[in-house]
Amino acid sequence: MHRATKIVATIGPASSSPETLFQLIRAGVDVVRFNFSHGTAGDHRQRAEDVREAARGNGREVAIMADLQGPKIRVGKFENGRVQLTAGEPFILDAHCELGNEARAGLDYKDLPRDLKPGDMLLLNDGLIVLTVERIVGDEVRTIVKVGGELSNNKGINRLGGGLTASALTAKDVEDIGTAMAIGADYIAVSFPKSATDMVTARQLANIAGAPFGAKPKMIAKIERAEAIPELQGILDASDGIMVARGDLAVEVGNAAVPALQKRMIRMARESNKLAITATQMMESMIHAPVPTRAEVSDVANAVLDGTDAVMLSAETAAGKYPVETVEAMAAICVEAEKSEHVELDRDFLDRTFTRIDQTVAMGALFTAHHLGAKAIVALTESGATALWLSRHSTHVPIFALTTRAASERAMALFRNVTPLASETSSDRDQALKQAVELVVSKGFATRGDMVVLTVGEPMGQAGGTNTLKIVRVGNPY
Structure with a gap:
């Protein structure tokens, strides 16, 4: 599937x-x-x-x-690995503390005291513990525990609303x-x-x-x-x-x-x-x-x-x-x-201006495949740019990107709806298109009689050179 x-x-x-x-x-x-x-x-x-x-x-x-x-914006380590903080009690974050205890904790991020002011809210351990800053004394941040709980070694610190300068x-x-x-x-x-x-x-x-x-x-x-x-x-x-x-x-x-x-x-x-x-x-x-x-x-x-x-x-x-x-x-x-994904390709193209030939060909391939009911879009690509543009629009037509570059093949593994495939593409355009369709068929993505939309660039092998769109029916001569 x-x-x-x-x-x-x-x-x-x-x-x-x-x-x-x-x-x-x-x-x-x-x-x-x-x-x-x-x-x-x-x-x-x-x-x-x-x-x-x-x-x-x-x-x-x-x-x-x-x-x-x-940046490691975290508390340091504790003498016993963890402490229990109680709501309403004071707690100090100390940039010079080596091992923390029930009263204070060290800081991996030594500049934290300079980033804070009284009234700031600090959220520790993904927000499970909340501290209110009362005052700053030198390298100490003196707080009151608003929401308590267990605090262990190296838990993260965030300031509500952001603002840390690390x-x-x-x-x-x-x-x-x-x-x-x-x-x-x-x-x-x-x-x-x-x-x-x-x-x-x-x-x-x-x-x-x-x-x-x-x-x-x-x-x-x-x-x-x-x-x-x-x-x-x-x-x-x-x-x-x-x-x-x-x-x-x-x-x-x-x-x-x-x-x-x-x-x-x-x-x-x-x-x-x-x-x-x-x-x-x-x-x-x-x-x-x-x-x-x-x-x-x-x-x-x-x-x-x-x-x-x-x-x-x-x-x-x-x-x-x-x-x-x-x-x-x-x-x-x-x-x-x-x-159940809703496809609105026609609306996607309204009020859009395409200034590059390769991007225009990619958009044409999407439009054509969608309206003709093609089984696949096959892009012969060097850099992967054509495949990226194809993948920016929702369509139920699978996109297959054939490339001779292993780096491009791996990068395209993250592109939505794109299946990257390695291809030893011929320098002859018609032969390359034939090989592309044969590869897609051999992988089981299309069969005889299915319509396939292809994009390719001439001269072959140049990144950013996609300039041709071709519609073929599997099994028919090229």
């Missing part, structure tokens, strides 16, 4: 064995996320080799996404970008960007690190700071896509604001010809249970109907008991949701 929505799965202790990786990719994983908050460069290198081998074993390519840790890129991130390029990462996800400048800087660093390998990764901005919301268009323009990172974002802007923001961000990404990933707690219960809750099923389905390119799994596959079953369940939900 063709599935348009892609699945990103995080690799961790529960899923890093070669056998489990093979099963995950067979179950439907399209992009493997490496969380650079954990593991060494050696760990990432070995896992990258295992991922590539598992993908080859499944006869396909998957993308690798390196997710940078970003840079999106740390020294560790710069080092990790080098590791990511050395292991052949196709995407780099930047944590906590506040503006387009953060993404431009990250891209420059990635391009420099990737130069010895001839690689330029695609950049994903994780939208998880309140300050990023008013800067969203600029961040989109400077990125290849965004991740709707609902965890930290919800803590800063409030849970109730996130669903509408999710829809807005996905819509803006599609309108800007960018990618969108929906993340955080999508199948959280499956960390411990073999089936998802009905609420989780609805959450995934609604993200699909919003038009997200991909849905993402974090702890569910990294540390959960049922990583493969979780991917299988998520894939089934996506397929079912896509059946």
